[in-house]
Amino acid sequence: MVSPPHEAMHRIFQHDPGLFSRVSRFLGIDIPTPVKATALPTDLTETDPVERRVDTLLQLETAEQGPFLLAVEAQGKKHPDKPASWAYYTAYLWTKYRLPTALLVVCQDHATARWAQQSVSCGPPQLPTLTLRPLVAGPHNMPVITDPEEARADLVLASLAAITHAAEPGVDAILKALSTALRDAPEDIAKPLVEFTAQGLAKCPAKNLWRNLVAVDLSFYKSYLAEEIRDEVRSEVRDEVRDEVRSEVRDEVRSEVRDEERARRGAEDVLLVLEQRGLDVPDDVRSRITNCTDPELLRRWLARAVTAPKAEEVFEDV
Template sequence: MVSPPHEAMHRIFQHDPGLFSRVSRFLGVDIPAPVKATALPTDLTEANPVERRVDTLLRLETAGQGPYLLAVEAQGKKHPDKPASWAYYTAYLWTKYRLPTALLVVCQDHATAKWAQQPVSCGPPQLPTLTVQPLVAGPHNMPVITDPEEARADLVLASLAAITHAAEPGVDAILKALSTALRDAPEDIAKPLVEFTAQGLAKRPAKNLWRNLVAVDLSFYKSYLAEEVRAEIRAEVRSEVQAEVRNEASAESRAEDILLILEQRGLDIPEDVRSRVTHCTDPELLRRWLARAVTVPKAEEVFEDACTGSFPDPSRPPTPYGPPSPS
């Protein structure tokens, strides 16, 4: 089963086929912008029962160099079988469509990116019949876009930057810039980018930041992600309010217990003592006062700061219920 980051890393190129030409400058090549793009079937299965499926396949047409195919693969980790699969993809596509074929691999960690960009030959060392060396986009070469204006200039590239840097320390700044830039974007533009970014972050810590940014910075924006975050916030607020109400009720009940014990013991309760007890909202402090109310000889001494020690004078026997013994 494919993961959300896997889907985000290649489907963003389906969403904006021109993104490849803009990404290429970070990869050390100059690919002209397409004037036309067509999504092609991704199933490369032959007549025999061997299934081969590329993640995203696009037919891009340029003004000066003619059409070519772009196969985009999302790679989450090293896999020894992948170079052979990539060689198959490119050879098969070249054979089927008779068009030059480019292979782009998108990664989210440095180790996988370094592994993916190594050339792999299918022939012996002295005869490298077919060599596969894909272009690789990842945290090592994708831009760290932290300026909202720069993000606003290319929202899709900024989203890809966040996806490829999902595990990097700088991702928070990228997400903040992207959310700020999306404030002015129409909903039909913002919506897919919010979702691509959320998919790309998956279960990484930055996902929570993105959820909060979507809920706050894009408060006007309606999506399952934003509504989910707002629902969680509302639930948290309700929970906090309910907890506060319970605490207040508990404090009020404990204060009543303190005063009742003092009254049942026949102790005089000055108004300032009664007021201090009833206005206290600290459950732990009330618990200590309640424990002391059972033994203190005077109501004022229920407060720990009203006597010199933490407990009443041990030379005086406690009088649990009833008036204090005459001294």
Template sequence: MVSPPHEAMHRIFQHDPGLFSRVSRFLGVDIPAPVKATALPTDLTETNPVERRVDTLLRLETADQGSFILAVEAQGKKHPDKPASWAYYTAYLWTKYRLPTALLVVCQDHATARWAKQAVSCGPPQLPTLTVQPLVAGPHNMPVITDPEEARADLVLASLAAITHAAEPDVDVILKALSTALRDAPEDVAKPLIEFTAQGLAKRPAKNLWRNLVAVDLSFYKSYLAEEVRAEVRKAVRDEVRKEVQAEVRDEALTQGEARRAAADVLAVLAERGLPVSDAVRERIDGCDDPETLSRWLRRAVTASTAEDVVSGA
């Protein structure tokens, strides 16, 4: 099953195809910004029953270098079969569109990034024939954007920075800078980036911080993420109130129990001493719910001449 981080790592390039040219400078190449971008079908299946799908596929057109095909693959871990699939993708796309074809692999950990950027040849060492060496974006080369002003200058890149650094110690600062920058962004701009970032963080600890930032810093924003946090806050408040009420009821029950026992002790001492207890006195003792008063009456019951003396003067 496709995971949310997988979707976020490649779909963000569908959302903003120009992101690739801005990312390329961190990858050691210089790709001009596209003047036109077209999303292409991602199904690379042939007539045989083997299904092959690339994650995101774009046709980018630049002013000075013409058109090229960009395939974006999100890679969550090392997989020995992937280089062969990537070779198929690039060869097929080159054949189908007759355009230069580039492959970008987006990762969230250093080990996968190191593995993905290795050159892999399909032939024997002396006959490499077809070599695949994708560009790789990951925590090793994506910028750590911790300044809200820098994040505001390129919100999409800041979101990708958060996604690719999801497991890194710096992610908390990146998320805070991004949430601050998104406060001033129109909702139609902020909405997809909030969701991409949430998907990219998935079940990592930073997801909780992002959810809280969205609920507080971006309280204007309505989505499942924000509403989920607000619902949890409301539930926590209800649970706390319920606990307080239960504690009050429990304390009241304990107080009533103590009062009943103390009243019984007062009447027991009077009975042991053989002092007659009128109905009025008995009703007053049984009806008292103040432990301190009953304790005082108990001490009087030991020496009082009559039951009336016990309760006189309260």
């Protein structure tokens, strides 16, 4: 199932195709900055009913070399079927577009990154035929950008750094630097990066820190994240008000129950005294006493019940 972190890890390259050339130096290669970039369809399905869909597909062109394809795959965990799928993607793209094809896998944890980096051959050991060697970007090689000035110099790379280090201890410092740098950026630049970062952190505890950092100035970050925070605050306030109302109602009910209990016992005391004195208690007198809900009035009736010659006379002072 597609998740926000999955989408953020590859769509950020659609947002800024030149990001790949800046990332490449951390992967041990040097890809020049593209002078041209084109987003291509990601659906690789043929007449075969099995659907093949790459996450992001770009056609890049640099001044030093001709055009080439970059397939970007976001990988959240190890999956035994993925190497075969990646081999299919690259072979199919090479066949369809007749262009050199590179594969970049973006990960958020070291174990998945190590697994994705392994070379995989589709043939037997002595006949490798086609060998897959993906480029992998993850917490093991992406920079830890904790200086706001460094983040400001390349906001998109700083956002990717936060996404790939989402589960790492140093992510808090990266997020603080990125948040500081974004405050100086125009809204049309900052807004998508705020959202990419939020999506990339969606399954990690660091998402709460990012939400708090973004919430410092909601009037600036007019994004879905800001609306989510507003909705959550509204919900929290509603819950607080609801709890206060419940508490007030609970106190009122407790008071009512206490008064009812005092009245019940008071009525029993009045009737007990009248009965102990051997006085006849007519039904209307008994009903009036048992239906009385005023504890103070019942106390006065109890005082008169001690001396009243008739049960009806307990009411005479009312």
